[in-house]
Amino acid sequence: MIKRRLFCLLFLQCIPAARADTSLTINELEGGLRSNVDTYLSAINPEEYSTSLRFRSRLEKRIKQALRAMGYYHPDIRFHTEEDGLVVTITSGEPVIIEEIDIVLSGEMTSDDDVAALLEQSALQPGSVLNHGDYEALKSGIRNLALAKGYFDGSFSLAELRVAPELNQAFIHLHYNSGDRYHFGATSIKGGQIEESRVRSLIPYQQGDPYRASGIAQLNHNLSDTGWFSSVSVEPDLQDINGDGVLPMRVTLVPAARNQLETGIGYSTDVGPRASVNWKKPWVNPSGHSFDSSLSVSAPEQIATFGYQIPLEDALNEYYRVELGIKKLDDNDTQSLESNLKLERHWLLESGWNQTMSVRYLYEDYKQGSEEDELQMVLPGIAYSRTRIYEKDGMLPMRGNKQSVSVEVADDSLISPASLLRMQGQTAWIGSIGQNHRGFARLGISANLVDNIEDIPPSLRFFAGGDNSLRGYDYQSVSPVDEDGELIGAKYMATGTLEYQYRLTGNWWLATFVDAGDAWSESSPELKKGLGAGIRWVSPVGPVRLDFAWGQDEFADHQLKIHFTLGPEL
Structure with a gap:
């Protein structure tokens, strides 16, 4: 009988308290911090809201994740109940400040004006509040820009964000070696019913020009806008690459219906x-x-x-x-x-x-x-x-x-x-x-x-x-x-x-x-x-x-x- 009663007590403790129609209120937090917390908490189904200790622990974990992403590592989070609702009072605490930004570029990309503009526009600056999203955005921005401009051999030799929570300081290290930039090679044209010279007049780049993804997009756009073709494909001819930094292009065309x-x-x-x-x-x-x-x-x-x-x-x-x-x-x-x-x-x-x-x-x-x-x-x-x-x-x-x-x-x-x-x-x-x-x-x-x-x-x-x-x-x-x-x-x-x-x-x-x-x-x-x-x-x-x-x-x-x-x- 004692064992049966003990089992029932344990079972009841596992049931979330006030599971039905429980409201959730966030106090004191405003602006971008509040928006980010709301975003993180939106993944929780409102039907799961409760006042139980287990739910509070789950909620606290998500709130800390949301604030940490914005550079706040020491929030004060307090819970209390009001009628059928759970009230969360959050004080963000002192933010983590970026103490050092160490960005080193090597390779041909160092003289690229677009890279300089990307770094200048970055929200990451010494003395500013750490934002993990800004760090990831800069890292992916460098990588995406490299791919868009033909630095296909580029890679990070060091990509590190170190945080010292006890000092409220962050240290960023991004070292990227772009290697050499690829250039457009010969463009082959397959299919189609229009004279090749007429099609080639629509190519917006010359053989030997530095590669740029926008040139590929523009060629695709030009060919499609003529109305001559029902299908247009423009892609690198990877089978013809010989390691000399030249990227041959292949254009495949399907004629449009004549009427x-x-x-x-x-x-x-x-x-x-x-x-x-x-x-x-x-x-x-x-x-x-x-x-x-x-x-x-x-x-x-x-x-x-x-x-x-x-x-x-x-x-x-x-x-x-x-x-x-x-x-x-x-x-x-x-x-x-x-x-x-x-x-x-x-x-x-x-x-x-x-x-x-x-x-x-x-x-x-x-x-x-x-x-x-x-x-x-x-x-x-x-x-x-x-x-x-x-x-x-x-x-x-x-x-x-x-x-x-x-x-x-x-x-x-x-x-x-x-x-x-x-x-x-x-x-x-x-x-x-x-x-x-x-x-x-x-x-x-x-x-x-x-x-x-x-x-x-x-x-x-x-x-x-x-x-x-x-x-x-x-x-x-x-x-x-x-x-x-x-x-x-x-x-x-x-x-x-x-x-x-x-x-x-x-x-x-x-x-x-x-x-x-x-x-x-x-x-x-x-x-x-x-x-x-x-x-x-x-x-x-x-x-x-x-x-x-x-x-x-x-x-x-x-x-x-x-x-x-x-x-x-x-």
Whole structure:
């Protein structure tokens, strides 16, 4: 009987006390120390919380591990219970200070500027509080940088972090011998259907250049971006290494399908429901020429385009493009059948700007209000554009900007009914504060320098209003009108947007905005404003925007307009 009672007592002591619905409270600890303790304790299931001595011992062990990782080796940890909860009061104590940092580099890496920058940016400094994470980050940073820059024989001869807890001092010793840097060897190309010289023009390094992993990534990116291949593999040819510090490269390519067909349906409040079909031949011949065509159909407009692209020496950034476009429009007071035949020459400048020189032939048969005519024009032009994204949250840019400017001219001595100088410019900016506050600003200015607006067709005139212009106003409903009150289009247009967005949760954002602008000809502009709010969802295929806007004048009758769009802001 005594043995049985003793067994029952031992069994009861092993059962955690107050196991169910026990709360855990941490007192006095704040900032980074509190965050690290919370991280370490998050591995414990709340259902395991109790006030037992065994659980307290387990908790104390994890808290000490969390604080030691941050350089605090002498915490004072006290427990007491309150009702159904366990309260932990933690005093961090004095931190361990880095007394000595001994970093010795040998080999070719000693003269590498990137290594110097890495050491300068390290949080490990004599006199600072020891952080084990910073030590591991520096050690792995040296190793990863060595691999990324071709120091494949590098190794640590000494990697040591010594701590004297009784003195609250730490001593760091990192000795790394990089050896010699490897260089790019010959690049072999296997598979593919494009001329080898065309493929080699996409290689961003020369044989004999110092190895860098970014060069491999850039080559992979270049080959994929051509659209010529369904599979791209770029890797060192390890079977051909002979110990001389030269790294041969092997490129393996699989041709893309010669014909690619895409169909889709969409909706925007500007044109309503629409259907589209795209047919593309990513490579027509071994020279890498390509063909693309698209058909987009909605109630007010139908658009068909056909394009043929001829790559030059820099296949990605320099090319000729011939494009034929046909557009039928029946919207507001505009009825138009427009045809464009355009020849373009594209460059990427060293400054990062994309430059396009073009000449296009335009034929348009139209009725604009009470005006009917058919016109043809020849329009040489030049355009520049640049997009820069500095920071992204998944698919959503958090910091970046875009600029574009274009100029087209026409002369009445060359087919055109009138001389014209047509200029358009736009800039857009995205900025953010933290991860939950985002701002967007846009400004667009356009001008037609022509004597009489009726001497140019509706496709060259300006109309404001709509999803990407003036929210709160119908699509292309803002322009001068004739004596019958019908839209005739404008010589000038200016529109702008200021928008603030707040992250509600995850990929959902709330937006408030103001749009302003006008389209005018002879008189000065009468600024029109649209105010509203909306919802943003960052979908897998791009941002989706739903806006509710009110025009702030009699022209819009202060009625609610709903705007729905899909696509990037920049």
